[in-house]
Amino acid sequence: MSLLSKFATVGGATLISRIFGFGREMMMASALGVGPVADAFNLAFRFPNLFRRLFAEGAFNAAFIPLFARSLEEEGEDGAKRFASEVFSTLFTILVALTVLAMIFMPFLVKTIIAPGLAVCVDDPAAGGNVISCAARYDITVTFSRIMFPYLACMSLMAMVSGILNAFRRFFAAAVAPTLLNFILIGVLGWALWDGADKTTIGFLMSWGVLIAGFAQLAMVVVAMRMAGFSVALQWPRWTKRLKRLLVLAGPAALIGGITQINLFVGQAIASFKPGAVSTLQYADRPYQLPLGMVGIAIGVVLLPELARALKGGRLREAQHTQNRSLEFALFLTLPAAVALFIIPEPIIRVLYERGAFEPTATPAVAAVLGLYALGLPAFVMAKVFTPGYFAREDTRTPMYATLISAGANIVLSLGLFWLIAERGIALATTLAGWLNAGLLFAGLYRRGLWEIDRELVKRSALVVLSSLLMGAVLVLEMFELGDWLRPQSPLTTQITAILILVSSAMAVYFALALATGAADRKLFLAVLKRKKPQG
Structure with a gap:
């Protein structure tokens, strides 16, 4: 199975999850709009979801897979089972204790970490009785957080099982499992909208939906692991050298991968x-x-095992080639996406969300934030290309320093810019911190001679930039031509048609330019069309 095929397997499964995530978010916007219940749900969900992103999207695997693969190679499947059981039992015990403590001290966590703004919230007497009070906003945030917090434990355990599946090169189940969350929440929202439930009730139902989805996702990967012929046993936790090594690697890896x-x-x-x-x-x-x-x-899931195998086998040239092609692949897809999202955010947001409780006045604010986030998209993906270069060599200290510097810069910039341009300042700070992190990670690899840039990467990257900018120019011209179709007063079907024209024409222009200029590998493209592996 080629590197591109593995990217396509994980990326395709993730794409399915993201598409249904769009549907979920659209229904949520219609049901809750931009308001206190939506804020409470998002605040409560962000905390456990942060751990899902930290672990499930490669950080835990970055520490676990090399150690598990070593156990599998040196001690056979029985040794690998013993190591996996040690990790699972310890992780399970820690997560149960953490969940109990969090449930008890959730009011304190909400005040200090999750939503410190609610602690200083003051009711506006002129707002009238239809607005949810600050005390009520705080209470529902605490309640939603308590309901959803066990989702954190489910996702952490799922990450470990996913690591086992990835070590056996079975990527699909772990990649598609997050889709269950979207299916369940779409079902909850559909029923709530049909029943005419009020916003607070919808928030409660969605919180329980998240919890149920956590158990469902964990069950799915456990079944996949058993179907792969592997299992783990729950036992009394024991402190071992391998477990200590895992924790030493996993802590920084989680911080780095989840920046x-x-x-x-x-x-x-x-x-x-x-x-x-x-x-x-x-x-x-x-x-x-x-x-x-x-x-x-x-890239994060597939690149690490490929690099680790190449380095362990002493195939340094292959490792360098894998790194360069992965960066090339990342830039080829993310640069045009960033340009498009920066140029046409408002029509996209209007079509996606502007209905039901989501009022037209909210569209420009959300669109402005999306445009600023888009500028950081290439940097966020590039960081996932650079970090495996450290993890495959079991070096987590260097990228951890880069991550801490960029995280600190993000906090300082967010605090400063928020008081100047509100939520747009936070988006801009996130983007700037992303580029700082990517730059520091690449600089560390390059200085130590762990990344050799080949001529092919330089040439194709420059051509990708050129093709993306030309595509952006075409988008700007088309927006003027389709201006009447994109107006808020236009029928929804007309707006959707206009966006489809913009997106399809932009893709056609970009891929045509990429193939004509050589930004894309023509041989690889033709091989994909013919559904066969390219020669050489």
Whole structure:
């Protein structure tokens, strides 16, 4: 199975999840709009979801897979089972204790970490009795957080089982499992909208839906692991050398791999000081997560095992080639996506969300945030290309320093810019921190001679930039031509038609330019069309 085929397997499964995530977010926007219940749900969900992104999207695998693969090679399947059982039992015990403590001290966590803005919230006497009070916003945030917190434990255990599947090169089940969350929440929202439930009730139902989805996802990967002929046993936790090594690697790896989500979490915590800002950030986050998830997760999951195998076998030239082609693949897909999302965010947001409780006045604010997030899209994916270069060599300290520097910069920039341009400042800070992180990671590899840039990468990257900019110019011209179709007063079908024309023509222009200039590998493209592996 070629590297591109593996990217396609994980990326395709993730794409399915992201598409249904769009549907979920659209229904949520219609049901809750930009308001206190939506803010409470997003704040409560972000905390356990942060851990899902930290672990499930490669960080835990970065530490677990090399150690598990070594056990499998040196001690056979029995030794690998013993190691996996040690990890599973220890992880299970820690997560149960953490969940109990979090449930008890959730009011404190909401005040200090999850939503500090609610602790200083003051009711506006002129708002009238139809607005949810600050005390009520705080209470429902605490309640939603308590309901959803066990989702964190489910996702952490799922990450470990997914690591076993990935080590056996079985990527599909772990990649498609997150789709269950979207299926369940879409079902909950569909029933609630049909029943005419009020916003607070919908928030409660969605919170329980998240919890149920967590258990369903864990069950799915456990079944897949058993079908692969592997199993783990729950036993009394024991402190071993291998477990200590795993924790030494996993802590920094989680921090490094989840820098984007950490930045988003920090941004939402700061945004809690302004009503509606949290929901604005969340709704803008969804569209750019589509290319980020499809490309970034695929690279993060597939590249590490490939690099680790090449380095262990002493095939340094193959490792360098794999790194360069992975970066080439990331830029080829993310640069045009970033340009398009920066140029046409408002029509996209209007078509996706502007209905039901989502009022037209919210569209420009969400679109502005999406445009700023889009500028950081290539950097977020590039970081997922660079970090396996460290992880495959069991070096987590160097990228951890880069991550800490960029996270610190994000906090400082978010705090400063939020008071100047509100939620747009948080989005801009996240983007700048993403580029700083990617730059530091690449600089570390390049200085140590762990990344040799080949001429092919330089040439194709330059041509990808040129093709993306030309595509952007075409998009700008088309927006002027289709201006009447894109107006808020136009029928929804007309607006959707206009966006489909914009997107399809932009893709046609970009791929035509990429093939004509050589930004895309013509031989590989023709091989994909013929459904056979390219020669050489």
